[in-house]
Amino acid sequence: MFDLNSLRLAATDVYRSMAPTPQLAWPVLADRLGCTVWVKHENHTPTGAFKVRGGLLYVQGLLAREPAIKGLVTATRGNHGQSLALAASRMGLKISIVVPEGNSREKNAAMRAMGACVIECGKDFDEARSKAAALAQNHGLHLVPAFHPDLIRGVATYALELFEAVSELDTVYVPIGMGSGICGLIRTRDLLGLKTEIVGVVSSHADAFAQSFEQGRVICTDTAHTFADGLACRQPLPESLAIIAKGAARVIRVSDREIACAMRLCHETTHNTAEGAGAAALAGLIKEQALQQGRRVAVILSGANIDRQLYAGILDEDSASPTV
Structure with missing residues (x-):
């Protein structure tokens, strides 16, 4: 995909x-989990999520290749779209973004505040992606994929920061949506x-990637019903699966309840907001904390973009929290 010089x-x-963005070791978090835990704070980017890195690099490269580009269109649950909206606005490009019906209002x-035309269509990300493809074909727009070498190289810069700092x-531990974050991490480590x-x-x-990893081939699921919208993938891409299958130690599952617990723990121990997908890595560590006692561990806090009412409700559910 890219070499070290290209990544730099x-x-x-x-x-x-x-x-x-910073990578911080929080003492209270370490005390609760029995290991040194570095949090990579991708919630501290201009869009509140790691995706902005890939969006900036992708649009820059696209304009170099196709300077007469008419406009962009893509599908998202939010963070990918925000990254491209920001990049497009800075480059003077128009962009349409298709989101599923009922997507996060915030x-x-x-x-929209970054200038994007937001279109709500489809029951989930995969149906929104089909609508975006149709818009691209019918209106001569450039369809931005969810997975591309420039997107991976851009988001991999967070991995370079982490590994060179710690x-x-x-x-x-890293969440998997469509795979750019974990693939960039694997490539940078290597x-x-x-x-x-x-x-x-x-x-x-929404465990299509876990099933695919375990069976060694793409497995699609019928649904992906999780409040952690950044994880709501039911159709893994073969390109990302190939990298994950070769470079990841394992892919584990966490429930919505376990993610909510991790969101509360993140708030209590770091005073940072984590959206559902952003807390998934910490939820994974909590699940495997017996394996990590006394070790040096990092979790990727991939984003903080969650609607206020949903977040407030999760923080208020202390009585339902598992003990950590």
């Missing part, structure tokens, strides 16, 4: 629009010659 050049390009508002990590174990985390209610 990508970081230089990304840093023209945003600063590196994510929709953020995309030495000798034993394990990194380029740096590290032996760090990478564990992908999916929702047990």
